[in-house]
Amino acid sequence: MPRPFPVLLLALLAAGCGSPEPHPVHVAGGDAQRGRELIERYGCVACHSIPGLASYGANVGPPLVSLSQRGYLAGVLPNTPEDMVRWLRDPPGVDPRTAMPNLGVSQDEALDIAAYLYSQHR
Ligand code: HEC
Numbered sequence: 001m002p003r004p005f006p007v008l009l010l011a012l013l014a015a016g017c018g019s020p021e022p023h024p025v026h027v028a029g030g031d032a033q034r035g036r037e038l039i040e041r042y043g044c045v046a047c048h049s050i051p052g053l054a055s056y057g058a059n060v061g062p063p064l065v066s067l068s069q070r071g072y073l074a075g076v077l078p079n080t081p082e083d084m085v086r087w088l089r090d091p092p093g094v095d096p097r098t099a100m101p102n103l104g105v106s107q108d109e110a111l112d113i114a115a116y117l118y119s120q121h122r
Pocket residue numbers: 039042043044045046047048060061062063064072073074075088095097098099100101103105113117
């Protein structure tokens with residue numbers, strides 16, 4: 001006697017409820033390796049836990065994990081490479097009440113940093 005129900009349930013789970021596939025976000029002009037070095041130089045790890053970097057326990061800002069899956073940045077910007085760069089260059093200019101300071105990140109540096117952050121899928 002076949003038992004169709006559990007099979008159907010498994011098929012539905014596999015189709016809809018698995019962990020989301022990371023979808024790569026391409027940052028035109030961004031170099032992820034340079035971005036990683038810049039993140040170290042700017043000391044982002046003092047406030048953020050960032051995959052691939054030694055920052056375990058930093059908890060002033062949110063962990064920068066799975067950013068390519070995120071709908072919003074800092075809760076106020078749509079998550080696009082352009083808005084990521086905008087945020088990195090001048091957080092208080094986007095949200096005057098944010099605790100993230102303006103670190104003087106240039107446009108090119110922000111592109112590199114964005115490329116690194118979007119390349120980390122965990
Ligand atoms: C002094 C602490 C501090 C430093 C240094 C800092 N940040 Fe932040 N960052 C924050 C805080 C706090 C937030 C949350 C902002 C908010 O929601 O208003 C944040 C938010 C963010 C976000 C949005 C995250 C999200 O989940 O939407 C990104 C991306 C980010 N920071 C990247 C960086 C990078 C890259 C650097 C280094 C260039 C950096 N931050 C340096 C405190 C900091």
